[in-house]
Amino acid sequence: MMSTPVYKRILLKLSGEALAAGQGFGVDNTRVHEIAAEIGEVHRLGIEIAIVVGGGNFFRGVAEQAKLMDRVSADHMGMLATVINALALQDALEKQDVFTRVMTAIEMNQVAEPFIRRRAIRHLEKGRVVVFAGGTGNPYFSTDTAASLRAMEIKADAILKATKVDGIYSDDPVLVKDATMFDEISYMDVLRLGLRVMDATAIALCRENNLPIVIFNLNQRGNIQRVVMGERVGSLVNQG
Numbered sequence: 001m002m003s004t005p006v007y008k009r010i011l012l013k014l015s016g017e018a019l020a021a022g023q024g025f026g027v028d029n030t031r032v033h034e035i036a037a038e039i040g041e042v043h044r045l046g047i048e049i050a051i052v053v054g055g056g057n058f059f060r061g062v063a064e065q066a067k068l069m070d071r072v073s074a075d076h077m078g079m080l081a082t083v084i085n086a087l088a089l090q091d092a093l094e095k096q097d098v099f100t101r102v103m104t105a106i107e108m109n110q111v112a113e114p115f116i117r118r119r120a121i122r123h124l125e126k127g128r129v130v131v132f133a134g135g136t137g138n139p140y141f142s143t144d145t146a147a148s149l150r151a152m153e154i155k156a157d158a159i160l161k162a163t164k165v166d167g168i169y170s171d172d173p174v175l176v177k178d179a180t181m182f183d184e185i186s187y188m189d190v191l192r193l194g195l196r197v198m199d200a201t202a203i204a205l206c207r208e209n210n211l212p213i214v215i216f217n218l219n220q221r222g223n224i225q226r227v228v229m230g231e232r233v234g235s236l237v238n239q240g
Contacts, residue, residue: 186240
């Protein structure tokens, strides 16, 4: 492991389910504070951290619960769910003495700042963690795509996508016991093999802008710091 961080500015992608922990719905207060503590440790290394959080712990627009709904309405509900998660994360981070700003793609001035690119970068430069909520602000786009977009806008060095598995596998490791894990894989191979890492739009955006993606297991404490410090953790997606 290197003694200095390999990434100075990162975009951390968290799923809503990660905040729900084992309960599957809502926000698990203990788990949110555990994640915030880990982010705080990395932040104290001098790393600039932006976060995009999903909303699947409250509502998932393409799931069974939304089948009878208009897709645009369902996606708007999903965007609002991400704001709830962002506020929970902000509260937990500030209890770690980490100054945090929530910026939303949909204006709701009473609870968060509107997303303004230059202001977001300034927050990062001042040592604040920025949580981006509301996805891209548009229906039909996932929070994975929002993570890719925001990472490019703030000129992040990499996207760190936190999951519940160790990296990218050839098949679902829960269902297929002999599934093989990729230590490193190209964007094109992810798309060609149809691997469900991030959606195709997000992968294509990263490929066009040569933005590396690290897929790692959030449930192993210290993994965020290990990735930032250059340790080989999880799977790396790059040009290959």
